[in-house]
Amino acid sequence: MESILSIISALCIGLGIFLGITGAVGIVRLPNFFTRLHAASVTDSGCAFLILSGLMLQSGFSIPTLKLFFILVFLLITSPTASHALAKTALDCGADPTPPPYEER
């Protein structure tokens, strides 16, 4: 039982790290501000969820798990709010959301 939980937890954390790196690579590779925001949103939702779930499995039924759970709930509410604030501000400041096709990096 213990080892199965460790394996699932390791898988969650590993996959979470992969999504975190995906977000970072996306921020470099995608062409403009709005498309980069989508890459960051992979890190916000997928990566945060998987890493926190993996850590919760590590700590079992305890106060740290409850704390991690609340951190997750707050992240799920605050990170879209931050993304939206960034996107709306960029749009209001006149950034072009749909640029012409770009050169591959």
Place this chain on the structure above:
Amino acid sequence: MLFVLFLTFVLVAFWLLLSWHFTPFVLGCGVASVALTLYLALRMKLVDEESQPLHLSVHIVGYWAWLAKEVVVSTWDVTRHVWSPNKRVHPRVITVEATPQTAFGLMLYANSMTLTPGTVCLDVTHEKIKAHALTEDAAASLESGEMGARIRRLGL
């Protein structure tokens, strides 16, 4: 008044949970921060049914499950576009009808949209929601309006 009591309860519970220290000094700090937060929230007129969803039905759990599935699907979509060497993204701005009728429903709609990778909500009014979509798939799933219809069915 109910909203103020509820907010106080949530803040106190949250402080106790995160600190988990019961010395007089730390508890005193807790009382001070809860009081300050309440004062600011009341001053900013944030204490209403939009920030305190006391009226949510249990069906929201079904919606969360559906949303989780959507997040997985679109995370996969965006991840593929990020790593594949020759996939072009087709970003565009789309406008969808704001189907939810309440302020909380609109907030849930816009937040779910932004939480899902591949779509970011740009602007919300009571009639229309403007969103930026990274890929064709993301744009299509948003334009199908399923998310809005599901929130509407929750009575929001």
